[in-house]
Amino acid sequence: MSVIGLIPARERSTRLPNKLLLDQTGKPLLQYTWEAACSANKLDRVIVATDSRKIADVVTRFGGEVAITGEHPSGTDRIAEVVRNLGSEVSIAVNIQGDEPDIDPNQINSLVETLEQAPGVQMSTLGTPIREMSVLKDPSCTKVVCDEQGRALYFSRSMIPFCRDHNPEELLDDESPWLLHLGLYAYRRDFLLQLTELPPSRLEKLEKLEQLRALETGARIQVAVVEHRSVGIDTPEDYAQFVTRKIRRAA
Incomplete structure (x- = not known):
């Protein structure tokens, strides 16, 4: 039984089109989230779940694991499809927002530990x-x-x-x-599948x-x-501030 981190990702974004693929820092925004998730030692595996071939190709290029899904009304429904396909090997599924590149891996660990201890x-x-x-x-x-x-x-x-x-x-x-x-969630497998059927x-x-x-x-x-x-990236201004922070840190 394993704990799987899932990053639902789609191309469409009303306020900031294709935001997960923006790469003014030298790598796509989504990669920062994936790297942070991979640093969380409570996760056995990290998968990007998407219905976009463009996103899938980008994830493959930076070395991430990707699962192609159908279209879904929410990220929760998208990760549920992946969890269902993985079968009983999954014990806990963690839903990680792809547009939060500065997410703290320790918070992901805390989230999983909280569920494990209850x-x-x-x-x-x-x-x-x-x-x-x-x-x-x-x-x-x-x-x-x-x-x-x-x-x-x-x-x-x-x-x-x-x-x-x-x-x-x-x-x-x-x-x-x-x-x-x-907006970070950890679900027991069976409950996630039941919830998304309602x-x-x-x-x-x-x-x-x-x-x-x-x-x-x-x-x-x-x-x-x-x-x-x-801090999530929702607008052009958010992304511009993120790029500025990365440039300053690299200087």
Whole structure:
């Protein structure tokens, strides 16, 4: 039984076309994510899952393993196809976002260890304390509320928990009550396959958050808290800043 890291990858991107293949730094953006995932010692294997022959060719050139899939509505469905084809050799599947080139391998390790150490839990994910009002108010930044055991109670684009009697800015310190959800997931194999067979749930459709489908089925999601988040590349400005950082580090 093995732990497989899967990076779902597609060509289409509304705000930054072909972003995973951008290579102004000398290598494609996707390669940075793949290299970081390969550095995580809790992963036995790392596979890029894509329906794009262009992406597949690029991954092959930089030495990565690739699995060609059909078209899917989400990255979760895409990795589920690969896991299903791999059969029972997979025990845990880790969904890694391809557009996060600075992802910390230690966070991937923490994600896997969290699931391994919680036998009654179906999946795990990450959160980090929110210490900026701009993040707290931003609906594109998902928040998660957990119980005393660190299991997710709810995910929302809204500010949860709501602060009724205090100015939220006064609480954004080392003891911040708010957690930013990070879109990195580890699934037990059978649960991933079951989850992707279900239609989108009521709350999932309202919030546009896939993880709510799991909660609505009664699944347990363990949340590991980490100190920082990696920055995703979504816009031309994001990529330009990434290129600048790489140039400065290389100087």
